[in-house]
Amino acid sequence: MDQDTFDYEVSGNPISIGLVKLLHTIVARSTGRGMGLAMRAVRPFIHSQTPCVHFADGSRLYFELDDAYWNAFFVGQPHRTYESDIAMLLLRLKDVDYTFFDCGANIGYWSVLVTSEMLGRKRAIAVEASRQTLAILEQNRSANDRRFEICRKALFETDGQMLSFSDDGSHDARHIVTSQGMRSKHVEPVVSITLDSLARQLQMTDRDRLVVKLDVEGAEISAFKGAREVLKRDTLIIYEDHGNDRSHTTTRYMLDTEGFPVFSIAMDGAITKVEELGLLDRVKTNPKIGYNFVTCPPGSGFHQWMERAAGRA
Structure with a gap:
């Protein structure tokens, strides 16, 4: 598989982009931490700027220059492939017909x-709970011929429940909160939706294949509980098991409670079947990042495909 498929160029104000790149260089040479603080210092000068990532096939992705999460990939380490493990997996699935649920879509990268042409022009819906992120998500939809749908709801185990979503501006701190966390000024209300309802909303049939990218910051098990019908069909779910969770809660749930097969995907696209949880102790070496795993209903077409892929590895 060729990672050059995901090559891109970034356009925008060269002075502002140069400033952000310099800050990344300084931070990397010192403690490797503090980019969030650096962004707060320069935010008044770059807050309204949205550089554009141009992919080879004409796809475009706008991001906010003062967003330390996204500028780390597109400015701090230019030409690095974002989530290369998922990229390689989806590239291998280019010729498979499926619908894509981008749950926790953020600005809509996936x-x-x-x-796009590079990944086979699949049908997709972006599910995003943050009202703050919605404007740039809409901008990216418009910039790409409105070729995906948007659902501003929170993925959960029940439908129509009024939840509270914490959005303090940092990508990895966004999550559903309990009533105790509602006093924060960054909390906003959002209605819940299940994966089953999302499939019905798109009028999917039992014959339709489905790929779900699940990035819901700790609500993965709730999302699985709301996917009883979805998990009876040919569905592949890419989910995160965070490095700071040494109990491997989500993967343990899928293996022990649901009895579903789980596969680990490496940054180079290599696929390994998780035969026992001890494998995660070896894979999840950095407590500061999330690691992507794949699960699917036993005996499904995707299960057979993953088994073959793991066997070739």
Whole structure:
């Protein structure tokens, strides 16, 4: 598989982009931490700027220059492939017909790419709970011929429940909160939706294949509980098991409670079947990042495909 498929160029104000790149260099040479603080210092000068990532096939992705999460990939380490493990997996699935649920879509990176020529022009819906992120998600939809749908709801185990979503501006701190966390000024209300309802909303049939990218910051098990019908069909779910969770809660749930097969995907695209949880102790070496795993209903077409892929590895 060729990672050059995901090559891109970034356009925008060269002075502002140069400043952000310099800050990344300084931080990397010192403690390797503090980019969030650096962004707060320069935010008044770059807050309204949205550089554009141009992919080879004409796809475009706008991001906010003062967002330390996204500028780390597109400015701090230019030409690095974002989530290369998922990228390689979806590239291998280019010729498979499926619908894509981008759950926790953020600015719509995967919704843009999976509906592009490079990944086979799949049908996709971006599910995002943050009202703050919605404007740039809409901008990216418009910039790409409105080729994916948007659902502003929170993925959960029940439908129509009023939840509270914490959005303090940092990508990895966004999550559903309990009533105790509602006093924060960064909390906003959002209605819940299940994966089953999302499939019905798109009028999917039992014959339709489905790939779900699940990035819901700790609500993965709730999302699985709301996917009883979805998990009876040919569905592949890419989910995160965070490095700081040494109990491997989500993977343990899928293996022990649901009895589903789980596969680990490496940054180079290599696939390994998780035969026992001890494998995660060896894979999840950095407590500061999330690691992507794949699960699917036993005996499904995707299960057979993953088994073959793991066997070739």
